[in-house]
Amino acid sequence: MGNHKGCPYQKPMKLGLGLYRHMLTRENYAFARQAGCTHVVIHLVDYFNQASANPRDNQPTGGKLEPWGEAGNPERLWSLEELRRIRREIEDAGLVLAAIENLDPAHWHDVLLDGPERARHIENVKTIVRRMGEAGIPILGYNFSLAGVSGRVSGPTGRGGAISVGMDGPVDEPIPNGVVWNMVYDRAAPSGTVSPVTSDELWRRLQRFLEEVIPVAEQAGVRLAAHPDDPPLPTLRGQPRLVYQPYLYQRLLDLVPSQSNALELCVGTLAEMTEGNIYEAIDQYSRQGKIAYLHLRNVAGKVPHYRETFIDEGDVDMIRVLSILKRNAFEGVIIPDHTPQMSCAAPWHAGMAHTLGYMLGALARIQDSGFGIQDK
Ligand SMILES: [Mn+2]
Numbered sequence: 001m002g003n004h005k006g007c008p009y010q011k012p013m014k015l016g017l018g019l020y021r022h023m024l025t026r027e028n029y030a031f032a033r034q035a036g037c038t039h040v041v042i043h044l045v046d047y048f049n050q051a052s053a054n055p056r057d058n059q060p061t062g063g064k065l066e067p068w069g070e071a072g073n074p075e076r077l078w079s080l081e082e083l084r085r086i087r088r089e090i091e092d093a094g095l096v097l098a099a100i101e102n103l104d105p106a107h108w109h110d111v112l113l114d115g116p117e118r119a120r121h122i123e124n125v126k127t128i129v130r131r132m133g134e135a136g137i138p139i140l141g142y143n144f145s146l147a148g149v150s151g152r153v154s155g156p157t158g159r160g161g162a163i164s165v166g167m168d169g170p171v172d173e174p175i176p177n178g179v180v181w182n183m184v185y186d187r188a189a190p191s192g193t194v195s196p197v198t199s200d201e202l203w204r205r206l207q208r209f210l211e212e213v214i215p216v217a218e219q220a221g222v223r224l225a226a227h228p229d230d231p232p233l234p235t236l237r238g239q240p241r242l243v244y245q246p247y248l249y250q251r252l253l254d255l256v257p258s259q260s261n262a263l264e265l266c267v268g269t270l271a272e273m274t275e276g277n278i279y280e281a282i283d284q285y286s287r288q289g290k291i292a293y294l295h296l297r298n299v300a301g302k303v304p305h306y307r308e309t310f311i312d313e314g315d316v317d318m319i320r321v322l323s324i325l326k327r328n329a330f331e332g333v334i335i336p337d338h339t340p341q342m343s344c345a346a347p348w349h350a351g352m353a354h355t356l357g358y359m360l361g362a363l364a365r366i367q368d369s370g371f372g373i374q375d376k
Pocket of ligand 1: 268
């Protein structure tokens, strides 16, 4: 980390690609390399499991209120052997495995819900963190959220009629029992809905989680990286949200100060927030060396009315974002978050290739020009 502003020996930022579980194939690793990536971030949760409303060629969308899909096997944690195998396959393809993004609700739902299996679920998270350390995977992205990514709408709202997602006002339907963070973890749950909790209670759950897991992460050489609440509303489906304004990231960091308590900073989600300033937020958190890795996407509007856009349009000046990161000596991985779907046989891949090409150009401009050092 360190804070060597303008140091001529500063390492460049790294370009990566996020791949969903069903995309962990040699073909997609080759695609990442061809598009100029050196790193990948992988998802091991299958968001698309048993979900007809959630096509595999798009980011996980679901319906406005329907969950993405079914959570994994609660009895089967990701094994050390599996983690090592995936890392080896990625390295054989000439790439570096930078991070695993997201925990499976099957393994930790009662940490989020403070349910009867909490003690076992905290041990699950610790076990996963230890195994990641042993497998040499340095970052675990997570999202401490009950409602997750609900309430978005999908339609041809992108440039040229590209299918994109956004929000058309808040959604207040409560979460059904057996569902948390967009996924069904118990098909047989009794009917009814998850009782609302207070914001203070949810912050206490997060604090307890960090106090128990961060020491294990420090020992394992793994950084936990928190994604903000997307969409960033103060409440969603009757439940509180944690990081729905830029300053709330600092509250999360200050709960347990540690190099292992870090951020999966999502530029799109921060830009959707109603307060603060995206550039000041990126400066604040990159200056502290707290960004483990970064999601990059553009957006037009703010909650509860916004649309995800292509990277080269929308409200956020990406060159300015990258300049701030360079100035603060950010040496981590940047991945495209999601993009609108392009009209062709491979809508997801085309959107990613477009974004990665833009980012290569932007990074070349930043690296060569000394732009970041001058941008005060
Ligand atoms: Mn994101």
